[in-house]
Amino acid sequence: MGGGRLSVGGVHELAIVESVVDAIVEKVGDGPIAAVRLEIGKLSGVVVDSIRFCFEIVANGTGLQDARLDIDEPSGRAYCRECGDEFDLDDPIMLCACGSADLDILSGEQLRIISVEVH
């Protein structure tokens, strides 16, 4: 059982990394890949160190196993619907300086695969 898929667990970062590897293999095949660039926003709820740790495990035995992992971490940016202010925030408890929690998150929640470099 387990379909040959590596099963480790306890963190959602593992499932995130599995999604990254599956998506890349699906799009560019399983040939060797030199680098992967991801975008993981600071408000995404995903821990970059865990991503790096899981990547080593999940990539092993695939075309990504020697790939360099570049991760951009865009900051959080929000618009306050109460006072109209637009400001940076990196704290998941989101409050405007005016005290309002009624915010539109403009940036920081990204979880994206940007590109890969192939040989």
Place this chain on the structure above:
Amino acid sequence: MCSTCGCSGEGSGTRISLVTEHDQPHDHEHPHDADHPHDHEHEAGEAHGHGHGHAPAATVEETRTILLEQEILAKNDGLAAANRHRLQEHGITAINLMSSPGSGKTTLLESTVRAYAGVRETLVIEGDQETWLDAQRIRATGSRVVQINTGAGCHLDAQMLAGGLKELAPPDNSLVFVENVGNLVCPALFDLGETARVVIISVTEGADKPAKYPYMFRTADLVLLNKIDLLPYVDFDVELCLGLIRQLQPEARILQVSATKGDGLGEWQTWLDAL
């Protein structure tokens, strides 16, 4: 063997089982990947239009960048959208219940299933890493129940829900509760295609829990504060807790309930009926 925790790879895949009266795991286990082959046709087809997937045999050390620009969770989100569409077509309301272990999810479900007996068909999908214990408790209420054991997995995903719904076969216009794996971290990121997301916190936990697990509370449509009958005996600052929830998710409804004594369960049902 898994290189992180040393668990055996054997048997750690997802297993989906209809729980029968006799509580016996009938041999019907679905490793996550085997029963639902990863079907990649569309996306791959589209992608190759751009990407020229197969690099020519490299003679120099140069690399070529292929832009992908896609959401990491695109596949889960696509499957979730398909689940949502299918549920809507059949008038089925699906509730994703999330909480820490021990917040009273299963007790709440027992009370809720009993309250709907003879009114609306209510079915349950139980997600746990291991065991059928919760499913057996629900089964005892007379509800149809499917157990998803995630093995090492710490959350349900849209593909597991699709498998669970296939096994459960809920009738049109029914109410399906999906009890996610007890964990306030991982289920936050995974859309299942549910109608609404409900987070349960109980007064025997810390009142500052919403601040510790903000991502989970930010996704909630409704937060249930459970075990309020125990408030006289515990040191729980209700206003602090509710204030934190309102800061994190101003749009969430908050209801105070006791699943064992019945307080607030009428309002809970009213909220469910309005979905």
